[in-house]
Amino acid sequence: MLGNGIIKGLAETARNFFGSYVDKERLTTVQFPEERLPQIEGTRDFPFLVYDGDDWEKGLRCVSCHICEKECPPKCIFIEKSKDKKPDAVGKLQFYPVRFDIDVSVCMSCQICVEVCPFDAIKMDVEFELSSDDRFGGLLHHKDKLAKSNEYYHKIHPTEAAAVDAALAEDREKEKEKQKQAAAAAAAAAAAKAAAAANPPPAAETNTDASSKEETK
């Protein structure tokens, strides 16, 4: 009979119509600003700069090496290197970025800057509500807006941050070891020099003498 399918279809839509008032399970829409789905741990959108400690200006891990700037495919990163050096988190003297800008309107969230950074200084954020009524300035994020603490990083990507921290700690341990060795070596050299200075040998054989002496020591 003509119209069988039409009646079946009408019954189906009627069932949907009334069912959606009775059965909340049918309505899968998430009412966004009020309701939000939890973000998965792998969520990422735009990069931010990690800093250690409490003071973001002091603790910034970035040493202004320009690698991310060069690797960035859409060229959304702009870095201006400092002229002087400041001690970093472990006290080593490093350059630091005087300017570090990311234009999030250009950024394509490829995470390449994160992959290439040798200092774990740049990581991916999960903040996505970045809309602004200033079309150009509002989307150009400066250093102060980009800098976020390591605790924040732990909060948004716990597993990844823990791994990064472990790797960093190891590196720093090695660094310290190296520093210690270097310090020891320097101290030894200084001691030798001092010893050499204390009883100056004859001018001609000084060097060979000193070295052989040290070797015997």
Added chain:
Amino acid sequence: MPEMIDQIFVLLKHWIMGYVPSGLQPLCSAILSVLPVLVVFPLLFAITTVLERKGLGRMQNRYGPNRAGPWGILQPVADGVKSLTKEDVVPRSADQLVHLMAPILIVIASFLVYSVVPVGRNMVVADLNAGVLFFFAIGSMVELAVFMAGWSSRSKYSLLGAMRAIAQMISYEMPMVLSGVVAIMAAGSLSTVTIVNMQAGYTGIWPHWYLFTPWGITGYILFMIAATAESNRCPFDMPEGESEIIAGYFIEYSGFKFALFFVAEYLGMMASSAMAITLFLGGWAAPFSFLTWIPSWFWFFAKLILMLMVFIWIRGTLPRLRMDQLMNFGWKFMLPLSLINILSAGLWHYLPSGFTRWSVISLLLLLSCFLLSRSLRRNKWFQERTYRFAS
């Protein structure tokens, strides 16, 4: 008291007319009759849009618009503000004058048809003695406006849409008129007011609507199908098939002109529903004799909203037809069936009333419906295609 509430708008008009000097009375009377139509039906249009969007949403298991105002009821206001503040873009190569006139004409045509619709007892703008004819004549003005819009835009999509619209509207105009003819035959008048008055009686508690006769229900269903096609609504929305020709004939319209087309589509839908109510559903007559104390205009608008809901339900259910299906259905099913329907309405008049005429006419209509639908369903064997240059 029920009579007074029933006639409250008529009495209000008479009361206002009492304060108008006699020289201005004809003009003032016309304005007072037209103004409610210009206020009520656009308002109903606004309500229908939000109802439609929410209803369709629910049919697809989602919330409809729910941001503007409580439960999204202010959505039409937001839409109106949006379309009024949008830039009005006219293509440079468009025929400027015709491009401007098309939306105006379509809205005028859509409003004009309400002049013969009786929305309540003694509530009709103009009781023409050829009211039904006037309705169909003005209704076909819409086709002109649609083609004007499609042609003047100078865009291939709008022209395609306009061609489709013309083909479809002319094809379905005929079954629409012919299915309406049965009511005219039964009432013996072309005046809408007379047709409604003829249906206002009751047998026991049951009304004398033409819907409750075999030819009446056939005519009503045919009329509604044709009206759906006339107002370019799903499943007959090929002239504006979004997925094929984007928006059809009003593609090149923006801002308020676009809104006018939108208004006209809904007004056309409401006008067709109003005419179906007038012809088959007893106009403003109450559905049961014991409900006559409720004002007549309430019944008219209740029926109208019910019909609009059916339109929305149909739209939420059926996918768009193909052009050949549309034409086959129009010419091979609707037209013959409406002609047979006219014949059966004539037979009904001459057969003795009672069970015999019910069974004979029902059988005739069911049989013809069955046979015609069989011919529609018959498998078509297309010629096998050969590709000369395909190896």
